[in-house]
Amino acid sequence: MPRTSTTDHEPLGPGENxxxxxxxxxxxxxxxxxxxxxxxxxFVVPALxxxxxxxxxxxxxxxxxxxxxxxxxxxxxxxxEFVGLDNYIDALTDDRFLSxxxxxxxxxxxxxxxxxxxxxxxxxxxxxxxxxxxRGFVETLVLIAWILPASVIAWLWLVLLDRRSGTLNxxxxxxxxxxxxxxxxxSIIAFNIFNGTAFSMLLFSSALASIPPSQMETARxxxxxxxxxxxxxxxxxxxxxxxxxxxxxxxxxxxxxxxxLLTGGGPGQQTEIFPVLIYRMALQTGExxxxxxxxxxMIVINLxxxxxxxxxxxxxxxx
Amino acid sequence: MTTVQTPAPPRTDSARFxxxxxxxxxxxxxxxxxxxxxxxxxxxxxxAPFDRAPALRLSVPEFTLQNFxxxxxxxxxLRSLWxxxxxxxxxxxxxxVLAALASYALSRVRVPGRDVLLxxxxxxxxxxxxxxxxxxxxxxxxxxxxxxxxLAVVLVMAGGLLPAAIFILKxxxxxxxxxxxxxxxxxxxxxxxxxxxVVVPIARPGLATIAVWSVVQVWGNFLVxxxxxxxxxxFPAAVVMFTFYTEGGQPNLALISAFxxxxxxxxxxxxxxxxxxxxxxxxxxxxx
Numbered sequence: 001m002p003r004t005s006t007t008d009h010e011p012l013g014p015g016e017n018x019x020x021x022x023x024x025x026x027x028x029x030x031x032x033x034x035x036x037x038x039x040x041x042x043f044v045v046p047a048l049x050x051x052x053x054x055x056x057x058x059x060x061x062x063x064x065x066x067x068x069x070x071x072x073x074x075x076x077x078x079x080x081e082f083v084g085l086d087n088y089i090d091a092l093t094d095d096r097f098l099s100x101x102x103x104x105x106x107x108x109x110x111x112x113x114x115x116x117x118x119x120x121x122x123x124x125x126x127x128x129x130x131x132x133x134x135r136g137f138v139e140t141l142v143l144i145a146w147i148l149p150a151s152v153i154a155w156l157w158l159v160l161l162d163r164r165s166g167t168l169n170x171x172x173x174x175x176x177x178x179x180x181x182x183x184x185x186x187s188i189i190a191f192n193i194f195n196g197t198a199f200s201m202l203l204f205s206s207a208l209a210s211i212p213p214s215q216m217e218t219a220r221x222x223x224x225x226x227x228x229x230x231x232x233x234x235x236x237x238x239x240x241x242x243x244x245x246x247x248x249x250x251x252x253x254x255x256x257x258x259x260x261l262l263t264g265g266g267p268g269q270q271t272e273i274f275p276v277l278i279y280r281m282a283l284q285t286g287e288x289x290x291x292x293x294x295x296x297x298m299i300v301i302n303l304x305x306x307x308x309x310x311x312x313x314x315x316x317x318x319x
Numbered sequence: 320m321t322t323v324q325t326p327a328p329p330r331t332d333s334a335r336f337x338x339x340x341x342x343x344x345x346x347x348x349x350x351x352x353x354x355x356x357x358x359x360x361x362x363x364x365x366x367a368p369f370d371r372a373p374a375l376r377l378s379v380p381e382f383t384l385q386n387f388x389x390x391x392x393x394x395x396x397l398r399s400l401w402x403x404x405x406x407x408x409x410x411x412x413x414x415x416v417l418a419a420l421a422s423y424a425l426s427r428v429r430v431p432g433r434d435v436l437l438x439x440x441x442x443x444x445x446x447x448x449x450x451x452x453x454x455x456x457x458x459x460x461x462x463x464x465x466x467x468x469x470l471a472v473v474l475v476m477a478g479g480l481l482p483a484a485i486f487i488l489k490x491x492x493x494x495x496x497x498x499x500x501x502x503x504x505x506x507x508x509x510x511x512x513x514x515x516x517v518v519v520p521i522a523r524p525g526l527a528t529i530a531v532w533s534v535v536q537v538w539g540n541f542l543v544x545x546x547x548x549x550x551x552x553x554f555p556a557a558v559v560m561f562t563f564y565t566e567g568g569q570p571n572l573a574l575i576s577a578f579x580x581x582x583x584x585x586x587x588x589x590x591x592x593x594x595x596x597x598x599x600x601x602x603x604x605x606x607x
Contacts, residue, residue: 035428035510043424047417047481051440054478058455059447065455123353126346138350141357147590148364149539151557152579156360158570159367167359194357226342255448257542261561275450282454283546291454302446310442 059299065292072286080289087293096269097294100277104254107189107273112253115193117245120200124208125230139201146198154261157191180263184271188259195258200245207241208234240316247309251302274298364583367576386577395551396578399559403582406472406544406555407537413477414533415526418484423514425485426492437486444482449475449542457546467549475547476537484529491525492518527596531589538586556582 035043066087070080091097123142127135145153160167163178179187211234219229235242257275265272265280272280278298282291371381390396425433449456456475465471499517508516519526541557548554551562560578563571 035424037428037430039510040424040428040430043420044430047421047485050413050417050474050478051444051481054456054459054475055444055447055452055482058452058459059443061455061459062452065458070458119353122349126349130346130350134350138353138357141354141361143590144361144587145357147535147586148361148583149541149557149586151539151541151560152364152583153360155560155575155579156364159363159572160360167363171359194360225338251445255450257450261541275453278450278453279546283457288454288458292458295451295454298451299446302448302451306442306446 062292062296062299065289066296067293068289070289070292072283072288083289087290088297090290091293091297096272096277099269100272100274103185103270103272104274106185107192107259108250108253110185111189111192112196112249113246115189116197116200116249116253117242119193120197120202120245121204123197123201124205125234127205128208139205142198142201145194146196150195150258151261153191153195154258157187157194157262161187181267184263184267188262188271188273191259191262192253192256196249196252196256199252200249203241203245204238207238211237240312243312244309247305247312251305251309254301254305255298363576364579367572368580370576386573387581389571389573390577390581393563393574395554395559395562396574398552399554399556400581402469402553403538403555403557406469406476407534409469410473410476410480410537411530411533413473414480414484415530417477418481418488418529419514419519419522419526421481422485422488422492423518426489427497437489440482441486444479447479449479449540453542453546456543460547466547467553469548469553471547472544472555475543476540480533480536484533488522488525488529491522495521524596528593531593535586535589 067082067084068080069083069086123138127138130138148156158180161179163169163176163181166179168179169175169177215233215237216229219233224232255275256273257279259271259273260276260279263271265276269277274294275298278291278294281294282288368386369382369384371383371385425437430436460466460471460475463471465474495518499521500513503513503517539557544555544558548558551559554562556578560575560582563574563578565571
């Protein structure tokens with residue numbers, strides 16, 4: 001979990017490790033170290049306790065918290081009451097919730113799919129035939145934008161977009177344009193593309209390297225143009241990779257908190273994507289019960305994306 | 320880039336030439352755009368810390384180290400870096416030890432439902448993200464009276480990182496030969512001794528991976544310490560950066576720029592280390 005802000009780990013790696021057990025060895029030699037069940041259990045329990053208390057329990061607790069009117073302060077903080085499904089019913093009729101969901105949708109489509117994926121793929125595609133030096137330079141730049149801590153990147157973008165003397169205004173000669181106020185959504189989308197493109201680029205460039213050279217050669221022989229080559233040779237070959245990137249990047253972008261560092265959800269509620277809405281509602285306003293209900297909705301959406309991803313992985317392994 | 324229709328057998332040379340030229344220009348323009356987009360924000364990180372008058376605008380710096388002096392004078396700056404070190408090392412040690420024990424046991428002893436357990440933990444840790452679980456985590460830590468303690472951040476981070484760590488480490492453990500363990504056992508070593516003196520040295524690459532990965536995760540994490548900590552004294556670097564304002568309410572750029580650089584260097588070094596050893600594609604799996 002603590003994939004909070006932008007990066008965070010995310011264990012669902014592109015399907016490498018998975019099942020690398022070697023069954024025949026195991027059968028001959030199940031317990032070489034002589035651990036025994038009892039000691040093995042003792043080895044596993046501490047980790048499971050920590051996971052249970054700080055990961056599983058909170059997840060299950062949202063079920064309960066979400067049907068209470070728990071608040072940070074005041075009467076409902078001392079004795080939260082059971083309110084049933086009120087929080088969920090309120091959510092579905094609440095403009096703030098619905099427009100936040102819509103904004104999150106725009107944010108994910110814009111920054112994850114159209115942004116990170118398309119840009120990552122294009123970089124991988126163009127760099128494939130560029131000379132080593134340029135390629136190394138470009139890839140390093142994209143990677144740096146990924147590995148720097150999110151807080152640092154947020155500051156770099158605050159500096160870039162500053163109204164009075166930001167670098168962007170100086171370059172474009174648009175003195176006085178307050179990017180974060182006038183184009184808030186576009187700003188956080190660009191910010192997230194900057195921050196996350198590296199993953200798509202890395203995965204796509206290894207995918208492109210896995211296409212049989214003979215097929216690319218054939219495409220060139222028949223004089224296929226770039227678009228025809230992509231459509232008839234490249235995309236069919238890397239379909240699985242595309243799906244993997246699509247789902248992982250969607251999942252991560254949906255859970256990204258870093259835009260909060262840029263705009264704090266504002267101006268007004270214009271950049272209040274779902275994670276920011278939960279933060280503002282639960283921890284700033286103190287409506288923990290409603291926040292928990294929203295958290296549960298978020299976990300369920302995550303679950304759906306992850307299950308689709310697992311399904312894709314299984315199909316890829318079978319084929 | 321150029322878009323040309325499908326099979327196009329006989330083409331005149333000039334058409335082909337134009338097409339190639341357009342493609343080339345398109346590639347150059349695109350590459351230039353990518354470089355500007357990704358380099359522009361980062362240049363400031365490299366120049367401003369050494370600029371006598373760091374502004375928001377990029378400028379050729381008038382070289383100075385004064386900004387780092389400002390940083391040393393700020394009571395919170397160094398302290399927060401120390402907090403970051405403390406939190407990430409503690410988390411790393413907990414994750415490493417618990418994940419090594421668990422993955423070793425799971426790799427060597429057949430427990431019914433083991434694979435289901437591993438996969439569901441992994442699934443869980445990727446859907447119960449810091450963002451999605453911030454409300455229950457906050458309430459839990461409040462009820463445990465651990466708000467505003469580093470311990471809270473460490474425990475929450477460790478709980479989130481452990482499933483993936485166990486999953487990755489088990490893979491390494493599966494691939495270590497078991498014959499050494501048998502002979503160690505013949506000489507009367509206890510299981511913990513076997514683990515410490517036989518398994519750990521063999522699984523070292525895997526352990527190093529997990530160590531670097533957890534440190535990077537915790538070092539850059541903003542949300543968990545942000546919601547669980549209250550007093551500026553306890554803030555790690557990722558959070559304290561957003562308190563660096565001058566008395567006039569303007570961002571203290573001298574401090575922020577120098578601090579950003581100092582805060583970023585460890586991550587870049589770790590990245591270079593991993594890149595050197597395993598290639599960056601490996602880091603790809605690691606970062607997220």
